[in-house]
Amino acid sequence: xxxxxxxxxxxxxxxxxxxxxxxxxxxxxxxxxxxxxxxxxxxxxxxxxxxxxxxxxxxxxxxxxxxxxxxxxxxxxxxxxxxxxxxxxxxxxxxxxxxxxxxxxxxxxxxxxxxxxxxxxxxxxxxxxxxxxxxxxxxxxxxxxxxxxxxxxxxxxxxxxxxxxxxxxxxxxxxxxxxxxxxxxxxxxxxxxxxxxxxxxxxxxxxxxxxxxxxxxxxxxxxxxxxxxxxxxxxxxxxxxxxxxxxxxxxxxxxxxxxxxxxxxxxxxxxxxxxxxxxxx
Amino acid sequence: xxxxxxxxxxxxxxxxxxxxxxxxxxxxxxxxxxxxxxxxxxxxxxxxxxxxxxxxxxxxxxxxxxxxxxxxxxxxxxxxxxxxxxxxxxxxxxxxxxxxxxxxxxxxxxxxxxxxxxxxxxxxxxxxxxxxxxxxxxxxxxxxxxxxxxxxxxxxxxxxxxxxxxxxxxxxxxxxxxxxxxxxxxxxxxxxxxxxxxxxxxxxxxxxxxxxxxxxxxxxxxxxxxxxxxxxxxxxxxxxxxxxxxxxxxxxxxxxxxxxxxxxxxxxxxxxxxxxxxxxx
Numbered sequence: 001x002x003x004x005x006x007x008x009x010x011x012x013x014x015x016x017x018x019x020x021x022x023x024x025x026x027x028x029x030x031x032x033x034x035x036x037x038x039x040x041x042x043x044x045x046x047x048x049x050x051x052x053x054x055x056x057x058x059x060x061x062x063x064x065x066x067x068x069x070x071x072x073x074x075x076x077x078x079x080x081x082x083x084x085x086x087x088x089x090x091x092x093x094x095x096x097x098x099x100x101x102x103x104x105x106x107x108x109x110x111x112x113x114x115x116x117x118x119x120x121x122x123x124x125x126x127x128x129x130x131x132x133x134x135x136x137x138x139x140x141x142x143x144x145x146x147x148x149x150x151x152x153x154x155x156x157x158x159x160x161x162x163x164x165x166x167x168x169x170x171x172x173x174x175x176x177x178x179x180x181x182x183x184x185x186x187x188x189x190x191x192x193x194x195x196x197x198x199x200x201x202x203x204x205x206x207x208x209x210x211x212x213x214x215x216x217x218x219x220x221x222x223x224x225x226x227x228x229x230x231x232x233x234x235x236x237x238x239x240x241x242x243x244x245x246x247x248x249x250x251x252x253x254x255x256x257x258x259x260x261x262x263x264x265x266x267x268x269x270x271x272x273x274x275x276x277x278x279x280x281x
Numbered sequence: 282x283x284x285x286x287x288x289x290x291x292x293x294x295x296x297x298x299x300x301x302x303x304x305x306x307x308x309x310x311x312x313x314x315x316x317x318x319x320x321x322x323x324x325x326x327x328x329x330x331x332x333x334x335x336x337x338x339x340x341x342x343x344x345x346x347x348x349x350x351x352x353x354x355x356x357x358x359x360x361x362x363x364x365x366x367x368x369x370x371x372x373x374x375x376x377x378x379x380x381x382x383x384x385x386x387x388x389x390x391x392x393x394x395x396x397x398x399x400x401x402x403x404x405x406x407x408x409x410x411x412x413x414x415x416x417x418x419x420x421x422x423x424x425x426x427x428x429x430x431x432x433x434x435x436x437x438x439x440x441x442x443x444x445x446x447x448x449x450x451x452x453x454x455x456x457x458x459x460x461x462x463x464x465x466x467x468x469x470x471x472x473x474x475x476x477x478x479x480x481x482x483x484x485x486x487x488x489x490x491x492x493x494x495x496x497x498x499x500x501x502x503x504x505x506x507x508x509x510x511x512x513x514x515x516x517x518x519x520x521x522x523x524x525x526x527x528x529x530x531x532x533x534x535x536x537x538x539x540x541x542x543x544x545x546x547x548x549x550x551x552x553x554x555x556x557x558x559x560x561x562x
Contacts, residue, residue: 015299018297040295041294042295195503224476228503260555271543273503273542274541274543
């Protein structure tokens, strides 16, 4: 919500964070959601969907690096990568740092997010016109159904589990992701904050991941753009262990071109505090 | 600041976080600062000093465990531990989980913080009347000067480097801490957020720690009570390496009685993202 020259994100009913706005760059509604782009005093450009912060210019690198490089530094040959959601382009930008990627499909339901990102968020959308990128404006369910056993890695770069985004936390969706992966494929998705969404994480882990994949895991990252600063990512994998099978040379190479990710972080992010361990043990 | 039934912490000039308040439990001024205790809807009881959040009932465990157990699970025989600041008592509570501690001195300049914590924050102040605890209402500088080579571990549980708290980030103070430690002593202090206080961390690390101690290090923790959710702790040590010399049996024993800390977290918290590594390399 806006109040005078501040934008407030309502993180829970009883908690909100506010940023002073220099200028509202864009404000409008797509078929699916409210889209705003602000120029903030503190975090640079900021994209919000339905008044929830998706990316800030200053801190988006953390989320995009941590979603992408964990699986891509583990899989021995990730040639085909699918991103579901992620219309701002930050995840695709990180994927293309890996030379072995031949094709990155971005399946985003809301064309407006892509268009506004191209127009106003050059720092995330910089690679969306790269010839390796195939943009599909389509519902993720439909695309997954039509593309069985196709992808080495699927990254679910979704919004919170409300509205249109809620479907991406349902069991059917994980089944479709599983089936769209090749036989050594890996799925990684953002799975909210353990400080706030304990039941969701438990459910997703035990009712989805563990039932569908040989290897399932959870890792954590500091993400200042999202509530509580601690964010989790779920992994479902058919062959590679997301921590133990780290290819150190790949991590070292990528870490020359990152601001957050490196091989120490890769190993460390799987260490879970007691209260998080309880959710997945 | 208060606005209607919300308390806002001004995290920077252009960023603030707000919590809905059920009730203001206490509000007053000590000789040193403004002290407030709120009953919040989301985080339970909350103590603020000069309108900055010090502890919340829901999340204080993270900060207090991570400040305390890292050094205490590394030092082979931490009999005497000094806390500077920390009047809420949370750090002392964690220290006393270690049976080998014979004496915990709490040196807090502001008696009001201790009194109000005893009255309104039973969850942190629960051990302040333990016979092992020696409370000194005194300036930390003075106490350190009078107690050379006395302590196995010193924990600096300070406020932010503004007002009275600023002195605790000056070189003189680190020298005094160094001199008050026994020959295998360890110093740990909260050192703000790498997302916000880069110059402070650089300075403290290179101009204080590295010059005074044989071993210096930085570790990180998710701390939802503090700005950006990522917090750092500095370590100066005369003998033990804070990561490599972890005594696993101690960590395992303590982790039966913690909600955040465990041996995996102990090792992982020293992994630094690239942008933090740059500050201390």
